[in-house]
Amino acid sequence: MEANNSWFVIINPYSGNKAFKRKKQLILDGLKQLNSDYSIHYTEYSKHETLLVEQGIEQGYRKFISVGGDGTLHHVVNGVMIHGNSCLKDIKIGVIPVGTGNDWAKNYSIPKKFSESIQILNAEYAVQQDIGQIIHEDKHYYFNNLAGLGFDGFIVKQISSFKKFGKLAYFLASIKGLLLFKRPVITYSWGDNTVTSESYIVAIGICEYCGGGMKLTHESNPEDGLFDVTVVKDISKLGFIWNIRKMFNGKLHKHPKVEIFKTNHISISSRGVVSPLIQADGELIGEGNLEVELIPKAVSFIVPNE
Numbered sequence: 001m002e003a004n005n006s007w008f009v010i011i012n013p014y015s016g017n018k019a020f021k022r023k024k025q026l027i028l029d030g031l032k033q034l035n036s037d038y039s040i041h042y043t044e045y046s047k048h049e050t051l052l053v054e055q056g057i058e059q060g061y062r063k064f065i066s067v068g069g070d071g072t073l074h075h076v077v078n079g080v081m082i083h084g085n086s087c088l089k090d091i092k093i094g095v096i097p098v099g100t101g102n103d104w105a106k107n108y109s110i111p112k113k114f115s116e117s118i119q120i121l122n123a124e125y126a127v128q129q130d131i132g133q134i135i136h137e138d139k140h141y142y143f144n145n146l147a148g149l150g151f152d153g154f155i156v157k158q159i160s161s162f163k164k165f166g167k168l169a170y171f172l173a174s175i176k177g178l179l180l181f182k183r184p185v186i187t188y189s190w191g192d193n194t195v196t197s198e199s200y201i202v203a204i205g206i207c208e209y210c211g212g213g214m215k216l217t218h219e220s221n222p223e224d225g226l227f228d229v230t231v232v233k234d235i236s237k238l239g240f241i242w243n244i245r246k247m248f249n250g251k252l253h254k255h256p257k258v259e260i261f262k263t264n265h266i267s268i269s270s271r272g273v274v275s276p277l278i279q280a281d282g283e284l285i286g287e288g289n290l291e292v293e294l295i296p297k298a299v300s301f302i303v304p305n306e
Helices: 015-031 048-058 070-083 085-090 103-107 114-123 151-165 168-180 237-242
Strands: 004-011 038-042 061-068 092-097 126-136 139-143 146-150 185-190 193-198 201-205 227-232 258-263 265-271 277-280 283-287 290-302
Touching: 004 015, 004 048, 015 038, 015 061, 015 114, 038 048, 048 061, 048 070, 061 070, 070 085, 070 092, 070 103, 070 126, 070 139, 070 283, 070 290, 085 290, 092 103, 092 114, 114 290, 126 277, 126 283, 139 277, 146 151, 151 168, 151 201, 151 277, 151 283, 168 237
Parallel strands: 004 038, 004 061, 061 092, 092 290
Antiparallel strands: 126 139, 126 290, 146 201, 146 277, 185 193, 185 265, 201 227, 227 258, 265 290, 277 283
């Protein structure tokens, strides 16, 4: 099928604590400034983005715009990775950030001002970014920002009950996590290394920001072919609370019970009564054991040319 040069726009009308509904007309007016034709498609249920991407690819579309938050983009990327194998090198993904955290957009300094986001899309400057692949219970999941298990997975499970508080949702879910979370015993392996430890967090990063502005990784680079991994080990609960500010200022790696390393593959298993929850780009995908592999320069994203 001949490629369609129009934009396939995927809008999550429930993103950003229903921010889209409040800004709908501004966004729709902004889309009129695109210098190519476009078609709009609204998500109607969870993970609908993946099916919409499949339909777009079948119709010859190769340019997609994700209008929403990190979750919307996550499912768009999964749709591209699952259904776009035959044309992956031709696909571009752009973003108009309307979510609560917009962590991926923050990594690339994509502005929330719609007119400026449209200018970036019109320029179509693209970078080829690494993508992570999680293998969990014989299923494959993809992530474009950060995956993790343990405390951050626990927070993702809790956060839905705090969504109405907007950006405070992450903070409130974290407080609940500090009160209720129990550290699992985790074994993680990379290269010739294997470590077993009680751990709060295993964060596997491609980009820098996550969880509404947290910096769990130290030297992430979305184009270097390596994950930036941070493991917060058996720090006491009081010590974890005392150092929680370091999760936001990028200094978490300086704690003596935090391990950092780079790798393109990591295996993680757990034992005991606590089975750690797994999240990818802020989306809960399961619990227990997993393998994570990096796919270098897998997807082209439209970003500012700076």
